[in-house]
Amino acid sequence: MNSLLKKHSKNHGDEIQRYCQIVENIHHTIFAADENADIVYGSPSLxxxxxxxxxxINTVNILNILDDDSSSLVKDVLNQKxxxxxxxxxxxxxxxxxxRISTSTSFVPIISSxxxxxxxxxxxxxxxxxSRAGLELKEKIELLQKSExxxxxxxxxxxETIIDLKRAKEEINSKNEELQAVNKTLNATQEQLAVLNRELEKKVEQRTAEVEILLHQKDEFVNQLGHDLKTPLTPLTTLLxxxxxxxxxxxNREMLDICISNVQFMRNLVSRTLQLAQLNSADTSLTLDDVILFNEVNEVVSRRPPVTANKHVLIDNNITKExxxxxxxxxxxxxxxxxIMNAIKYSQPSGDIHIIIDANVxxxxxIVSIxxxxxxxxxxxxxxxxxEFYKADSSRHNLESTGLGLSICKRIIEKHGGRIWASSPGLGKGSTFSFTLPMSKKKEN
Structure with missing residues (x-):
């Protein structure tokens, strides 16, 4: 029993123990609580x-194990002087x-010495x-009421859900009717479009055939015109x-120089026009081989003189040999x-000429850049x-330029499956021409 006496009640432990000994053998459930409502003793039946x-039990406050009404009653009893x-x-x-357990309980105050x-x-x-049955019945009634x-x-x-479902069904039916009407319209439209597509395909085929014929005729005309123009120019280029x-x-010599320059320009223009016509033709194809780009650049550079119009020309070939x-x-x-010729021809009026040729993969x-x-x-x-035939400004309008050189370059690069473009910070600040070429298959293998 001593183990059930709480520490904060040790000053009156003897009195509480005496009371407990008196009721120890009573066949009732007994427990004692101090003035703070802390349980200090409880019989085994408790x-x-x-x-x-x-x-x-030794750590329980009685007020915490009672319902609200019983807790208020016990609190009032303990607070009585x-x-x-x-x-x-x-x-x-x-x-x-x-x-919840309903009990019939008596209270007996514990008096000290x-x-x-x-x-x-x-x-x-x-x-x-x-009372317990009444409580259970009450709880069941409350549960039943809540369930009801x-x-x-x-x-x-x-x-409400049924009403909403009926409304939704009506809306769905209405939408289905609208969709059916739209489907009928779409089917009719699709049939019309199919007819139009078939007619357009026929017209496209006809126009394509006509364009192919015109292109073929154009190529034949350009070739014939080129030959017809070159024929009278040949003796002029020889005799003048x-x-x-x-x-x-x-x-007279000065006038002959003018004639020779114009004849040469006409000959170059005809040759360039024929070359461009050939490159524009779908029948023209190039023969692609494995080429060391460094060697190709060096061969072109070696044909250029180091001095042009009293200007020193410096060309850096920075492409790797591999x-x-x-x-x-x-x-x-x-x-x-x-x-390279354009870079030299359209250089600054004064000063030397510096050209850098580079490439990266x-x-x-x-990607080659000049x-x-x-x-x-x-x-x-x-x-x-x-x-075609575009000349950027008046400084480029001379008998040395036909306006077809860059167009021919563009067609050649496109025939290789690449692209070409130009960039410049502005007038007087130089230009960079770049183009792409396919890498050798050997390198991939």
Whole structure:
């Protein structure tokens, strides 16, 4: 029993123990609580009643295991200055699992040797089965009422759901009717479109055939015109220089020079036009071989004199010797020659000429760039620079330029499956021409 006395009640432990010894053999459930409502003793039957262990009882406050009404009653009794014994009262205990136990309980004050109330002895005379049954019945009635209320709520929700479903069904039916009407319209439209497509396909086939015929006729015309123009120009290019050698009059020699320059320009224009026509033709194809790009550039550069118009020409070939591409050697040399010649021709009025040729590899393509420090270009010139017969400005309008060189370069690069473009910071700040070429298959293997 001593193990059930709480530490904070040790000053009155003897009195409480004396009371406990008196009632130890009574066949009732007994427990004692101090003035703070802490349980300091409980008989073994209390453990069974509340389904707790002795150690748990030792830490329980009685007010925490009673329902609200019983807790208020016990609190009032403990707070009385001179408590008196009480007849049996209905006290309802709450177990840990929430179950409520109705009991008939008497209160007996515990008086110390100084005649002071130091606690209360509770004697449970028995369980009030009738009250317990009433509580259970009340709980079942409350549960039934809640269930009925929940059922009513469910029925109301079901009715609202049924109404909503009917509305949704009506809306779906209406939408289905609209969709059926739309489907009929779409089917009719599809049939009309199918008819139009068939008619368009026939017209496209007819126009394509007509265009192919026109292109073939154009190619034949250009070729015939080129030959017809070259035929009379050939004797002129041969005879005019001979006439110049036999002429001593400076005025006549000057006029012959003008004639020779114009004839040469016409011959170049015809040759370039024929070349461009051939490159535009779908029947024209190039022969691609494995080519070392460094060697191709060096061969083109070696044909250029180191001094032009009293200007020193410095060309840096920064391409690695191992870079192997697939290209038509003659065609690529023409592209390189054209771009290098333009860089020299359209250099700054004064100062030397510096050209940098470089290349790097991205994915399966080599990107070649030719950078100069010449006249540069504005945005409008960059946009039109590859157009046929386009000359960027008045400085390029001379008999040395046909306006077809860059167009021919563009067609050659496109025949290789690449692309070509130009960039410039602005007028007087130089230009960079770049183009792509396929890498050799050997490198991939």
């Amino acid at each position: 453990f069974q009643l509340l389904d707790v262990t002795p150690a748990e 001179k408590p008196r014994s009480s007849a049996s009262r209905e006290i309802i205990f709450r177990k840990k699992n929430g179950e 100084e005649h002071e109330a130091i606690g209360m002895l509770f004697v449970i005379n028995g369980r009030d089965d009738k 209320l929940a059922t009513l709520n469910i029925m109301e929700d079901l009715q 220089p001979l006439l110049k050698r036999g002429e001593d009059d400076p005025r 870079l192997l591409i697939q290209a038509d050697s003659l065609a690529i040399k023409e592209v390189l020659d054209n771009l 991205e994915d399966d393509q080599a 950078k100069d420090d010449g006249m540069g270009m504005n945005e409008e010139q960059l946009r039109r620079i590859f157009h």
